[in-house]
Amino acid sequence: MTILRILPFFLLSVNLAAQLPAKMVDYREARNGVTVLTAEIQVPEEDAGYTLLLPAEGLVRAVIVMFHSGRDTTHPGFEQRLYVDAVQREVATLYITTGNLFEFLFDEEKYRQLDDYLGKAIIENQLPADKMVFAGMSLAGTRAMKFGEWCMMGKSRYGIRPAGIAVCDAPLDFVRFWQELKRAMKLNHDPVSVSEAGWVSTVLERNLGGSPDDNPAAWLDYSPYSHQRLDGGHAALLKTVPVRAYTEPDVLWWMENRGKDYYAMNAIDAAALINTLRLLGNEKAELILTQNRGHHPDGTRHPHSWSIVDNAELVQWVLEICE
Template identity: 40%
Template sequence: MIKEELCNYSVPGNKFVIGGMSAAGTGAIRYAQYCSGQIKSTIKPIAVFAVDPPLDYERLWNEAEKSVQRNFNNDAVAEGKSIMTLLKTALHGTPGTNSSAYRIKSPFCYSAANGGNAYLLNNLALRLYIEPDIDWWIENRRKDYGDINAIDNAGLINQLKINGNKNAELIVSSHKGYREDGSRHPHSWSILDESELLDWCSRLFATMQ
């Protein structure tokens, strides 16, 4: 689909940015990593961004399992069950029975050396947006720091900086997360400043002139 759209709009294969929120953001990062690993490919994004994506599938499994066990919030329990089913099916087991699959497939993994697949983003501009409002997560979902995506995002950016990537940024907001209906939720698109993101993209494109 990306190849088709690049052709339709006559966009060079290395002059586009890919991104998304939550699991879509995870997919965008994995796609960027895939492109990075294809030496002969003519399609490679110049940058990737993601809003609060889960990146470490081991941690995500543990979070989902704890949400089900705690049985505090119906949405958290339903999401936990769904995530566990999805991961168990896609990765052919749990972290306890098939840990290597979780490490190999995760965009970033704490238990893997140097963050696992993090190195595939060493030469790519990357922005991750998070709003780690831990008070909200505790009060509304009974989740702590180990249960939220912010820990993955911070870990990946830190590893990339260790690897020498000077274009890896962690954008941390406060009290910007609200859903379209006005309800408070730190895991929301609204933590991203769209105008500022477009400026960032424009600056990156300008360096290619």
């Protein structure tokens, strides 16, 4: 990376640091281990816990719970910028993590861990438990959906249920997702896609008892949405919950840069989820399609990015569904 690319990151980080609200609560449980994805890939853990950013005046009208890994609020990532818009509207932002940067939520204990962090944040900071919207991008969006459904099953020790859920370009139907991972490996067209497909499919198969052919029930149960089930599987739990699915279906970009088509895009899950919820009678299920908004913080074009979300408009939606 050249100095010309580093400089914008540095300036943005300084700017964000200067905009920190009056109160930030940072609860950490030290983690020094590693997450083993494959025999060749191991990733250091981050500290578990949460970072809470509160409005300057102390009044909290709603809370956006971000399941995004990484809690450095001076980082130029678009997810970390959300609090800047949120606190201006008296909305708190809570970044929550198990410590695993690639948390798939395979185990009940991980749900309990997140539930306890959320409960701790609510109790110690007088947060409105009935005005919490879960959100996340990509795998963090998967976590937001899965944790929301877990709460809707009545499993939260604190009686938490999401007031709404917003996911950005997240994989939801993991049978569909696995099939496309395997296809990418067979095509062997793009190194980035092949590498990701290799470790992701390995992690999924290791934790779900083999492939979808080997253990179909486990894969259907794990998926926060299933196209094979007319009611969407676990997604039916959200038929009364306001849900937004953001996606930028730039199929030409995927074809030209990754050798992928619609079948391999998470947009297909987003559309299917919202369509299913609407068929179930959920009039507050919305599919948000964007054009030419997706890019990384350095300006590189990429439709798989939180940049497709209008943070200020999302905060407005949160207030509308919570009040």
